[in-house]
Structures are given as structure tokens and as C-alpha cells.
Amino acid sequence: MNRRLGALLLLMATQASAEIPEAERRSGYHDMGASVQAMQDDDMANPAMLWVLDGEKLWAQRQGAAGRSCADCHGEPSRMTGVAVRYPAFSESASRPISLDQRINQCRTEQQKAPAFDYESRELLSLSALVAMQSREHKIAPPDDPRLRTFLEAGAATFNRRQGQLNLSCAQCHEDNRGKRLAGATIPQAHPTGYPIYRLEWQSLGSLQRRLRNCLIGMRAEPYAYGAPDYVALELYLMKRAAGMPFEAPGVRP
């Protein structure tokens, strides 16, 4: 009886949700109040710019045993234009897709010969905010790379699978109930258009993985470890879902 019930529930858990038609896609920016929008629109008011300034300093600093700065190899930060909108991307050395944060850390360890920055550290967020900002208003453009296919499929499966004590899937909120109110919060469509974001609730900058972690904790599901392939696969799928949408990093969210 219970085995059968379990199998039935598993079947239900993989039920497809209603995907969002392209014409109805919208950034979470449009689901927030005018005062938070104004904060994102004005670089003088956007608290994320403090991290970007730190990022500019780090960009120019010679670090690690190699004594090289990001600038020594890459030149001006503007040379990173169009990079963030095509991450996660496949890494030959890792044999799997890696996030932008992981790409930056690859240069830390392999090029600068310096220890990797911790996930969510001020340094890593500052550099990723600086790199991401160079792609503002570019369209999200996931690489058309056949090596990514199985990872994309894994991300899609995670997005559509019920998890946690509350037995909810990402899609049930972000597709089936998008635009409705979960207590005080309007449920956005979960497009990763603005990451890293300054979140008022965090009083800090944070990565997309930190945002996903918050949702998993809300579902009472076990969060993945930062940098886990499961998160990268989810990121990959979210970018694919949002392909063609304009990038707005560093965003501000409630």
C-alpha cells in the first residue's frame, strides 16, 4: 500500500507545470514597489554600487603567487561586456558547467595562484557584481553548447520536482501562481536578470544561489551546498528560461 502510494506521489511530483509564454515573461523588477525600483534605477541610490566600487579596486590589485591583477590580463573591466549573460558555461577543466563566481575563482587559483574566495564573501560578490554590471541591458544569452544539455535537463527536473516538507515545486509558485500574493510578497517569475542583487531583507549583496537557498529553506527542503552542481544546473535552466530578457545587474530586490 505504502510503496504504491509512494510511487503515485513520485509520479505526481513530476507533473508538468504551465510554462510561461514568451510574451508574458517579466523581470521581478516589475513585481516590486516603486521605491525599490527607483533604488535600482539610480546608481547613486543602489547600495550594490558599494560592492562594485570594491570590485574595481580588487580588479586592479596584484594578488597571489603570480603577482598578477585581473587588469594585467584582462585590461579594463569593460572588457567583460557580454560575459555574465552567458554563464553558467561549460568548463573543460571541470568537465561540467560552472557559474560566473566559479569562473572568477578559477582565475584566482589558476592564473593568480591565490586561494579561492569563499562563496558569498565580500570579495567574490564585489568582483562578480563588477563583471555582471558590464552586461547591463545585454540580452541573456545562454551558450548553445550541446555539452550543457544533460545539465539543463537536470535543472529543469529540479525546477519541476516537488521537494521539502511543504511538498512544493519551484514551478508551482513561479509558473502556476506567478503574480499572486504569498502573504505579503508578490510571486515573481524567477528570472535571474539582476544577480548578484542587493536584497533589502539581507541588507547585503547576495548571489543567485543565496536566493535559491532562501526559497529552498522556505519549502523546508534541504538546501544544496554553495557551488554544488545542483545549483549550477538550476542556474543554467533559469538562464535558459530567461533567454533574450535584458540583464539588469546589480539589481535590488525586497
Add this chain to the structure above:
Amino acid sequence: MLVAALVAPALAQDARRAYVVEDDAIRESLTGKPGDAERGRAIVGNRQVGLCLLCHAGPFPEERFQGNLAPDLSGAGSRWSEGQLRLRIVDAASLNPATIMPPYYRTEGLDRVARSFAEKPIFSAEQIEDVIAYLRTLRD
């Protein structure tokens, strides 16, 4: 909908009581006693404990933020019998497999539950009965 005599397994680690589903209802109190409506109201109104107001609105004038993912709870006590309400809270998916309403008294068939909640139902049997007692008071 007929769900014949589904009996929750008595797992060693948790104190879940067995119950019997007849048609679309669980007739018997899980504790053998009626619950306390006042405590039930406090549970339903608490967004961390009951979670109900994340999705539902209800007669809680003091709660500014209420959800609109689900029907207003007002009048639930006249729309549904006590037994129907009990099955709804215990395992809403047994009534509607596609529902987003969480199973409040089921632990099997769940995936990747956070360690701190593993093998625990959302509510204790006492909390289920308190919530039922409260919902029964929502006549209009």
C-alpha cells in the same frame, strides 16, 4: 472520491497516530478528543506555525498580509464536515493530487526534506485537532 481505509503507518520515531480514511473524510479525532478552537486560531494565524495565511486569506483583521493562492477560509466550517476538514489538513493531496496545499500530517512520499524537519509531520495530532476545532467555527 473513495480512498478506502488508508491507514498511516505507525513509524517508530514519530508519534503519528493511525487514522482511517472513509470516502473523503477522516471521521475520528486523531487524539480521541475534540481540539481547542482558540489555540487553533492562533496556529492558523501564525505564518511560521500554520503557514495557512501564506496562501489563504481568512477572518484575521489583525494580519495585514494574507495570501491569495487559495480560497478564503471564511465559511469553511459550513462548506465542509469535520471529517472532510480533517482529511484536507492531514493530506490535501489525497483529495486533489495537483494541490499546492502541504500535507500537514504525512511524512512519506516527500523528497529532500530539510534535516531539521525530516520524518516529522508539519503538525502534531493535537495541532490538527485544534485547527479543525477552529475551522468548524468559521460558519460564514
